[in-house]
């Protein structure tokens with residue numbers, strides 16, 4: 001039941017016909033896991049927390065470095081050296097004291113992800129490497145949880161929503177089936193345009209809030225954004241019948257094991 005204070009705080013959402021009180025109540029009840037506490041997570045979490053998602057877990061084992069500050073705007077110079085999730089959860093709590101934010105200082109592994117993903121409604125992948133993305137994809141599919149995955153490199157961003165609620169693909173592995181050279185494809189090596197992370201992280205929050213509110217259009221889409229020319233492209237995703245994760249053969253092997 002929404003309180004008077006919440007009616008006022010979230011009034012601009014409640015005014016939207018698509019959301020109304022019921023949609024805002026669903027957002028308030030939402031449970032979200034955000035994996036990664038870097039440049040995508042900052043804008044994504046800002047909108048999730050300020051929009052009222054009350055149960056959020058953030059997992060990351062990185063410490064804050066000076067080179068993070070140009071994109072990870074919740075951190076200040078005096079935070080350098082501290083764990084990202086610890087500082088981030090405190091700052092976000094100030095943004096919305098009603099939010100219960102659980103920081104988990106850990107590197108993602110299969111067992112931890114299974115425990116964390118089991119108890120949430122959806123997952124935001126805000127990591128920056130192929131290994132983590134593949135693992136998160138696999139566990140979200142196993143547990144039938146929607147996955148909102150984004151990436152940003154140089155001036156180019158990608159966003160995909162994998163709706164695993166029916167236990168089937170398409171999935172991240174359908175698109176990126178080969179090993180990607182993380183060393184070559186990293187922001188640390190090639191650079192990234194700071195506002196691009198703001199756009200892609202905000203887009204993740206937009207998709208997440210609509211999923212929680214039950215108003216997300218059906219279907220799995222891949223969005224590509226070119227920040228140099230301000231152009232979005234949208235592709236409907238379909239499952240790869242020989243995908244090593246979501247094909248019928250892969251799923252039956254997984255279930256029998």
Ligand SMILES: [Zn+2]
Nearest residue numbers: 171174243246
């Ligand atoms: Zn797949």
